[in-house]
Amino acid sequence: MNPQPLIGVLAVQGNFREHAAVLRRLGADAVEVRKPEELDALDGLVIPGGESTAITRLIRAYGLEAAIRRFQQPLLGTCAGMILLDRQHLGLMDIDVERNAYGRQVASFEADLELSGEEKPLRGVFIRAPRVTALGPEVEVLAELDGEPVLLREGRFLVASFHPELTDDTRVHERFLELVRQWAYVRT
Numbered sequence: 001m002n003p004q005p006l007i008g009v010l011a012v013q014g015n016f017r018e019h020a021a022v023l024r025r026l027g028a029d030a031v032e033v034r035k036p037e038e039l040d041a042l043d044g045l046v047i048p049g050g051e052s053t054a055i056t057r058l059i060r061a062y063g064l065e066a067a068i069r070r071f072q073q074p075l076l077g078t079c080a081g082m083i084l085l086d087r088q089h090l091g092l093m094d095i096d097v098e099r100n101a102y103g104r105q106v107a108s109f110e111a112d113l114e115l116s117g118e119e120k121p122l123r124g125v126f127i128r129a130p131r132v133t134a135l136g137p138e139v140e141v142l143a144e145l146d147g148e149p150v151l152l153r154e155g156r157f158l159v160a161s162f163h164p165e166l167t168d169d170t171r172v173h174e175r176f177l178e179l180v181r182q183w184a185y186v187r188t
């Protein structure tokens with residue numbers, strides 16, 4: 001892998017520009033992905049938040065669904081991106097996710113999250129956020145909100161039910177880039 005990892009951000013709908021900006025700030029090379037062949041050179045891929053129904057429809061239309069299933073590098077999914085990785089959608093992670101699960105009254109909110117291994121809380125921005133309703137034994141919980149998992153890792157997959165691309169705290173993306181580095185190291 002290059003010293004500067006090449007990270008794709010799925011750019012069919014949603015917050016892809018914000019993710020690319022954070023990744024660039026952290027020194028990664030970030031490119032927008034709209035075609036299956038664009039996945040080939042990547043060291044990692046981000047599936048952003050947005051509208052999971054729209055993203056699902058568009059990746060099917062662009063032939064990206066099969067390409068993402070074949071993709072073998074680390075993947076970060078946030079909000080709608082987390083929904084896409086679950087058992088009911090791409091089936092890449094061993095989790096069940098319920099959409100828009102915080103109800104209409106609290107459709108959007110912010111909360112301080114306790115991040116595993118760190119003193120400083122992480123500010124989570126939740127926007128019509130999904131909720132993890134079941135998780136397999138290989139899934140590690142990295143942050144919780146009121147006892148429910150909101151940041152999870154399973155092997156090369158990292159998912160958040162909130163929007164780390166909308167705050168100045170870059171620690172979720174840093175963890176993802178660390179995963180990308182480890183993954184490349186293990187494979188060489």
Ligand code: GLN
Binds near residue numbers: 048050080099127
């Ligand atoms: N509610 C959206 C969905 O179901 C996800 C919200 C988001 O990504 N901010 O796709």
